[in-house]
Amino acid sequence: MKAPGLAVRDLTVVLGRGRHAAHVVRGVSWSVEAGRTLGVVGESGSGKSMTVLAAAGLVPPSATVTGSALLGGEDLLKLSERELRGIRGRRLGFVFQEPMTSLNPLLTVERQMTEGIEEHLGATRRAARSRARELLDSVGIPDPDRRLDAYPHQLSGGMRQRVMIAIALSCSPDVLIADEPTTALDVTTQAQILDIVRERQERTGMAVVWISHDLAVVGGLADDVVVMYGGHVVEQAPAGTLHGAPVHPYTRGLLGARPVLGKRRDQLTAIPGTPPDPRALPPGCVFFDRCPVKEDPRCETEVPELLEVGTRHYARTFCPEGR
Numbered sequence: 001m002k003a004p005g006l007a008v009r010d011l012t013v014v015l016g017r018g019r020h021a022a023h024v025v026r027g028v029s030w031s032v033e034a035g036r037t038l039g040v041v042g043e044s045g046s047g048k049s050m051t052v053l054a055a056a057g058l059v060p061p062s063a064t065v066t067g068s069a070l071l072g073g074e075d076l077l078k079l080s081e082r083e084l085r086g087i088r089g090r091r092l093g094f095v096f097q098e099p100m101t102s103l104n105p106l107l108t109v110e111r112q113m114t115e116g117i118e119e120h121l122g123a124t125r126r127a128a129r130s131r132a133r134e135l136l137d138s139v140g141i142p143d144p145d146r147r148l149d150a151y152p153h154q155l156s157g158g159m160r161q162r163v164m165i166a167i168a169l170s171c172s173p174d175v176l177i178a179d180e181p182t183t184a185l186d187v188t189t190q191a192q193i194l195d196i197v198r199e200r201q202e203r204t205g206m207a208v209v210w211i212s213h214d215l216a217v218v219g220g221l222a223d224d225v226v227v228m229y230g231g232h233v234v235e236q237a238p239a240g241t242l243h244g245a246p247v248h249p250y251t252r253g254l255l256g257a258r259p260v261l262g263k264r265r266d267q268l269t270a271i272p273g274t275p276p277d278p279r280a281l282p283p284g285c286v287f288f289d290r291c292p293v294k295e296d297p298r299c300e301t302e303v304p305e306l307l308e309v310g311t312r313h314y315a316r317t318f319c320p321e322g323r
């Protein structure tokens, strides 16, 4: 049977209440099928992480979440915490940017890896250790037996991230959620980690949601890309379309800010200004303050809808460019 993908539908996350409520995810819909990769890009604070955390029931207690998050036919938002615990780590694997915050510094690599394998797959301690050894080997960790007995601080950053990936893959999840997993790593380790995920995906048909602030990284590995800004999806398209024919002024800005050969990152022209405060969103287009176009009288007063602008291509703007 084909493994199920993940779909979020009209997902909204509000943190806090009343006048100070922060609207951090606003009616977000996307889906990723088995064997496919969805890239989610946007600047820091655009709501990328909160969307997937909400889908997995990992939001702060002050959060109100509405909409749905379907894993196969099952709406994760309707499940109890206990049911979700059985799904996280087993059917949904997570890898975060900084493994030091996700790994427990007091437990050996072995313990952190075998816990989930024992709990979710019902393996014995011995079988779990053997599986953990295989997994470390499969993510390119040399001398896995020695690493199993190590504590996280005894490993390099790249190795810790490989351990995180091994843990995320340990129960063969239907969906891997990779939240900026390679941002802190050198380019060679980044490429190796992308390869590990891709190879696993080809073998098992796992769906992948790859979150990044870097459109160039995501463009190279995703089938489809969602661009988020101020809690909204502002553009969504197959990766090739998004790179070749972006229409939202924000996406066009992001692509302009992409590093090019021979240019250092700090020489790039970033989009001037800062993203909106989710506690005080503008009444019109969420990108209004920073938009170099804003030529439609509605830009300042009306929130544009996400409309179809091409084949499987959607944009939320009154000022589509480059068409």
Ligand SMILES: Nc1ncnc2c1ncn2[C@@H]1O[C@H](COP(=O)(O)OP(=O)(O)OP(=O)(O)O)[C@@H](O)[C@H]1O
Residues within 6 Å of the ligand: 015, 024, 042, 043, 044, 045, 046, 047, 048, 049, 050, 051, 060, 213, 278
């Ligand atoms: N635990 C929290 N408590 C309060 N506010 C939060 C919490 N986590 C995130 N936020 C806020 O929610 C908004 C969306 O954050 P989110 O982490 O989803 O953004 P992001 O696009 O993933 O950014 P980054 O790339 O920095 O992770 C931001 O304004 C952030 O400040």
